Amino acid sequence: MTDRIAQLFERTRAEGRPALIAFVPGCWPEPDATPGIVRALLEGGADAVELGVPFSDPLADGVTNQAAYQQALDAGVTQDDVLASVRALREDGVSAPLLLMGYFNPMLARGTASFTRAAAEAGVDGLVVVDLPVEEAAELAEPARAHGVHLVYLLAPTSTRERIAAVGEHGSGFVYCVSVTGVTGARAQVSEELPAFIARVREHAALPLAVGFGISAREHVEEVGRIADAAIVGSAVVQTISEAPRERRHDAVRGLMERLSGRATAKAAAS
Amino acid sequence: MTTTADRSALPDERGYFGGFGGRYVPETLMPALAELEEAYRAAREDAAFGEELDRLLREFVGRPTPITRADRLAERIAGEGAPRVYLKREDLTHTGAHKINAALAQGLLAQRMGKPRIVAETGAGQHGVATATACALLGLECVVYMGAEDVRRQALNVFRMKLLGAEVRTVESGSRTLKDAINEAIRDWVTNVRTTHYLLGSVVGPHPYPLLVRDFQAVIGHEARAQLIEAEGRLPSIALACVGGGSNAIGLFHAFVDDPVRLIGVEAAGEGLEGRHAAPLAAGAPGVLHGSRSYLLQDAHGQVTEAHSISAGLDYPGVGPEHAWLKVSERAEYVSVTDAEALAAFRLLSETEGIIPALEPAHALAHLARLLPELGEDELVLVNLSGRGDKDMGTVADALGVTL
Numbered sequence: 196m197t198d199r200i201a202q203l204f205e206r207t208r209a210e211g212r213p214a215l216i217a218f219v220p221g222c223w224p225e226p227d228a229t230p231g232i233v234r235a236l237l238e239g240g241a242d243a244v245e246l247g248v249p250f251s252d253p254l255a256d257g258v259t260n261q262a263a264y265q266q267a268l269d270a271g272v273t274q275d276d277v278l279a280s281v282r283a284l285r286e287d288g289v290s291a292p293l294l295l296m297g298y299f300n301p302m303l304a305r306g307t308a309s310f311t312r313a314a315a316e317a318g319v320d321g322l323v324v325v326d327l328p329v330e331e332a333a334e335l336a337e338p339a340r341a342h343g344v345h346l347v348y349l350l351a352p353t354s355t356r357e358r359i360a361a362v363g364e365h366g367s368g369f370v371y372c373v374s375v376t377g378v379t380g381a382r383a384q385v386s387e388e389l390p391a392f393i394a395r396v397r398e399h400a401a402l403p404l405a406v407g408f409g410i411s412a413r414e415h416v417e418e419v420g421r422i423a424d425a426a427i428v429g430s431a432v433v434q435t436i437s438e439a440p441r442e443r444r445h446d447a448v449r450g451l452m453e454r455l456s457g458r459a460t461a462k463a464a465a466s
Numbered sequence: 467m468t469t470t471a472d473r474s475a476l477p478d479e480r481g482y483f484g485g486f487g488g489r490y491v492p493e494t495l496m497p498a499l500a501e502l503e504e505a506y507r508a509a510r511e512d513a514a515f516g517e518e519l520d521r522l523l524r525e526f527v528g529r530p531t532p533i534t535r536a537d538r539l540a541e542r543i544a545g546e547g548a549p550r551v552y553l554k555r556e557d558l559t560h561t562g563a564h565k566i567n568a569a570l571a572q573g574l575l576a577q578r579m580g581k582p583r584i585v586a587e588t589g590a591g592q593h594g595v596a597t598a599t600a601c602a603l604l605g606l607e608c609v610v611y612m613g614a615e616d617v618r619r620q621a622l623n624v625f626r627m628k629l630l631g632a633e634v635r636t637v638e639s640g641s642r643t644l645k646d647a648i649n650e651a652i653r654d655w656v657t658n659v660r661t662t663h664y665l666l667g668s669v670v671g672p673h674p675y676p677l678l679v680r681d682f683q684a685v686i687g688h689e690a691r692a693q694l695i696e697a698e699g700r701l702p703s704i705a706l707a708c709v710g711g712g713s714n715a716i717g718l719f720h721a722f723v724d725d726p727v728r729l730i731g732v733e734a735a736g737e738g739l740e741g742r743h744a745a746p747l748a749a750g751a752p753g754v755l756h757g758s759r760s761y762l763l764q765d766a767h768g769q770v771t772e773a774h775s776i777s778a779g780l781d782y783p784g785v786g787p788e789h790a791w792l793k794v795s796e797r798a799e800y801v802s803v804t805d806a807e808a809l810a811a812f813r814l815l816s817e818t819e820g821i822i823p824a825l826e827p828a829h830a831l832a833h834l835a836r837l838l839p840e841l842g843e844d845e846l847v848l849v850n851l852s853g854r855g856d857k858d859m860g861t862v863a864d865a866l867g868v869t870l
């Protein structure tokens with residue numbers, strides 16, 4: 196099986212740039228919205244997409260994502276609907292890495308073996324489970340490995356050396372470095388402690404490092420790109436979608452990604 | 467295989483009671499939980515910490531709380547020859563509920579850890595009041611998260627917290643009750659973890675909370691055990707308590723878990739188990755909520771469903787992992803009673819004993835009313851009266867159709 200995540204990082208490293216990973220809640224704002232939004236994200240310059248799996252109690256998320264998840268749940272969206280969106284994108288020929296980001300309970304309710312098999316069959320490349328630290332992860336990590344799905348762990352500025360080393364040892368795909376001590380949500384600046392944090396992670400983890408939480412502008416992506424392998428943009432995507440009229444949504448999303456990836460400036464310079 | 471002898475030795479070093487417990491939290495919090503565990507371990511071994519806590523429990527909380535023999539209640543329920551019933555009077559603690567025991571102890575721990583700021587969640591407001599009280603006493607900054615629905619139901623407690631110098635933040639997300647207040651308190655903690663201790667109010671959440679809150683509430687059962695032996699020369703045959711998150715129940719049970727005592731926890735059946743309720747042990751399924759693995763109310767897709775109880779303190783879709791373990795290992799029994807049954811028991815105790823209970827322990831009393839007539843004369847029942855009813859006057863008046 197091809198490892199789309201590994202291939203992505205080989206390519207972006209060869210090109211000397213950070214990968215740009217976009218996050219968007221799955222099956223939101225409407226249950227069938229995801230395939231169109233993901234295509235627009237990729238057209239605008241995203242290299243990979245994380246789809247949020249709606250959860251009733253998203254305790255690591257700020258208000259923007261909470262509201263989106265609630266809206267999806269109110270519309271009756273389930274984890275299986277998000278998987279169906281991934282399947283539709285694959286059937287449509289989309290080859291970029293697609294990940295699911297969510298909370299453990301819906302995966303546990305389905306059964307971790309059954310869930311990882313369904314995720315692999317749908318075409319999911321990786322899982323990010325925000326309330327599943329490495330100590331508790333074996334139950335999901337084993338079936339995920341068996342089905343060729345990466346289980347991506349998170350690290351935070353508060354992570355100790357021992358914890359960083361454990362993620363370095365057990366991690367897969369990349370490491371999701373949370374840029375701040377806090378919940379998801381757009382912020383004005385990239386945290387000052389980020390470079391020191393990333394340097395600490397590098398010491399003990401050979402995997403590619405992606406930085407997320409609070410990244411919303413091209414300068415943030417450039418700043419992150421100097422020290423890490425990928426920048427993850429979430430709340431800014433959610434905000435853009437929330438604010439755009441439905442008929443302009445895909446243009447707005449594409450435009451945001453063009454700005455964040457630097458294509459917009461490249462385009463302007465070329466014309 | 468866990469034998470009876472090592473039941474009270476749980477949780478294991480990873481925070482598990484059998485298959486329940488653990489630490490399912492965002493990475494940012496993992497080091498804080500390790501730090502808390504370490505601080506608790508050190509405090510437990512430090513005689514000075516124990517002495518300071520004992521002194522405050524005695525001089526400030528008013529411990530030991532008495533046990534009260536409830537003959538008129540027992541006779542009203544089961545007539546002549548009714549078994550003896552004793553109430554453990556946590557309603558007589560300062561602030562009026564058992565919550566103060568763990569709040570004060572955690573406040574002292576936060577001081578030891580050098581954390582000047584406290585966040586807490588509250589449902590009924592009792593834990594919020596207890597936390598605000600401990601913070602005022604110990605000079606800690608205090609922020610309490612409370613669901614908008616509970617702010618409405620428990621206006622008096624909101625005012626009390628503010629008088630005690632706490633900031634009360636109303637939570638409008640989700641079901642706007644206790645579970646959402648916990649989500650919001652955890653979000654605050656994730657953001658301010660370096661300066662802040664999350665003062666959790668029940669035996670729920672990630673390890674070490676179920677352990678340390680249990681240990682800090684175990685004073686209830688240890689006192690009651692000695693008091694009953696003194697009064698009756700024997701152990702109770704049954705220990706009975708209501709279960710929301712489960713802290714007053716575990717606090718009572720812990721001293722008896724290795725004894726031949728029937729342990730019975732009473733959950734809130736709300737409108738009935740077929741309708742809206744708050745009884746995850748009776749009608750939920752195992753899963754992960756708020757950092758630990760236990761029983762919870764959830765739909766087929768693993769989404770947490772809203773709980774309902776007339777009692778704000780029991781209105782929670784989860785339950786502590788040790789209760790899940792006591793249930794599956796069949797060491798304790800769990801039953802449930804409806805809003806209506808709890809209200810009837812609330813009136814019954816008021817009329818027969820001159821004690822107005824909180825709506826939470828009224829659930830335990832309602833089960834007592836079902837149980838007592840079936841028992842032999844020589845049984846001895848100990849009920850944890852976890853709090854007093856002042857906070858519930860508005861709710862009860864509403865339910866009885868009385869305008870105050």
Ligand SMILES: Cc1ncc(COP(=O)(O)O)c(C=O)c1O
Nearest residue numbers: 592710711712713714779826853
């Ligand atoms: C008097 C009283 N009893 C019981 C409870 C329920 O909590 P727990 O099950 O943790 O004892 C509360 C919660 O607020 C309470 O105020």
